[in-house]
Amino acid sequence: MEYEGRICKGPQERAAFMLPVTVGCSYNACRFCLLFKHLTYRELPLEQIEAELQRVASVGGAPKVVYLGDGNAFHLSTERLLTILQMIEKYLPNKPEVRMDSTITDILAKTDEELALFYEHGVRRLYIGIESGLEDVLQLMCKDHTIPQAEEAIGRLHKVGIAYGAHIMTGIAGRGRGIENAEGLADFFNRYPPVAIVNFSVFIHRRAPMWKDIEEGRMGVADELENMREERRLLELMDLPGCDYDGMHDLIEFRVRGRLPDKKVQMLAKLDAGIAEWSEKEPVYPIVQ
Numbered sequence: 001m002e003y004e005g006r007i008c009k010g011p012q013e014r015a016a017f018m019l020p021v022t023v024g025c026s027y028n029a030c031r032f033c034l035l036f037k038h039l040t041y042r043e044l045p046l047e048q049i050e051a052e053l054q055r056v057a058s059v060g061g062a063p064k065v066v067y068l069g070d071g072n073a074f075h076l077s078t079e080r081l082l083t084i085l086q087m088i089e090k091y092l093p094n095k096p097e098v099r100m101d102s103t104i105t106d107i108l109a110k111t112d113e114e115l116a117l118f119y120e121h122g123v124r125r126l127y128i129g130i131e132s133g134l135e136d137v138l139q140l141m142c143k144d145h146t147i148p149q150a151e152e153a154i155g156r157l158h159k160v161g162i163a164y165g166a167h168i169m170t171g172i173a174g175r176g177r178g179i180e181n182a183e184g185l186a187d188f189f190n191r192y193p194p195v196a197i198v199n200f201s202v203f204i205h206r207r208a209p210m211w212k213d214i215e216e217g218r219m220g221v222a223d224e225l226e227n228m229r230e231e232r233r234l235l236e237l238m239d240l241p242g243c244d245y246d247g248m249h250d251l252i253e254f255r256v257r258g259r260l261p262d263k264k265v266q267m268l269a270k271l272d273a274g275i276a277e278w279s280e281k282e283p284v285y286p287i288v289q
């Protein structure tokens with residue numbers, strides 16, 4: 001199957017079998033995101049999805065995890081998603097876990113009964129762009145949710161046994177607000193624990209709508225040192241047993257990853273060393289052309 005667009009799944013899902021079921025993102029309005037701006041959202045034909053599953057079955061494929069692409073596959077109607085889940089059950093009788101990306105709005109659009117039905121048919125984890133722990137930042141970035149909506153959606157997922165992985169971006173709150181953002185996020189995560197966190201520290205594209213916010217003074221750009229301090233504060237405050245954390249940067253070679261709480265001390269020590277090193281260097285601003 002030819003993959004259209006960009007592969008978008010967190011590093012924790014590197015071993016998952018990617019099964020595209022949509023192209024692009026139905027929302028496509030977050031001001032920092034250029035991932036799917038060049039694509040018009042559409043659903044892939046069921047015949048195409050079935051043919052791919054047949055191909056995998058014919059070569060003896062038995063993935064442990066099937067990842068439904070693309071930007072927010074959970075946007076699919078309940079009927080269509082169930083049809084796809086039943087195809088997976090038919091062609092992959094080893095009962096893989098099914099995971100995919102979702103927005104908060106996509107979750108809220110489903111009933112509790114529908115969520116329970118998805119669990120019954122293999123859905124075990126959704127990845128959600130939580131991004132920030134600050135309401136005004138979510139609004140400025142044009143996310144399609146508020147913090148109370150995220151709490152409601154995740155509370156409902158947890159009730160039926162579906163876990164979530166969070167995408168966040170240190171630096172998203174702008175210069176001078178990293179610690180505040182870390183504290184907001186830690187508070188949210190400690191109350192609504194994710195099983196995975198992907199922190200792709202913000203990189204600001206001049207072609208992204210967010211650049212206008214910077215040019216017009218609605219936010220400043222935090223440098224990578226501030227972003228590392230934000231990440232340190234976040235890790236320090238999070239109490240998330242069993243959560244896989246992975247934090248990386250686009251413009252500097254620095255990454256901390258590991259499972260909480262076992263690796264917390266090591267990750268904090270690496271951050272302390274990184275902060276000490278970068279305190280001596282010229283600031284790097286995560287801006288790309």
Ligand code: SF4
Nearest residue numbers: 025028029030033071
């Ligand atoms: S929901 Fe995700 S993929 Fe869609 S525009 Fe926002 S960040 Fe990008």
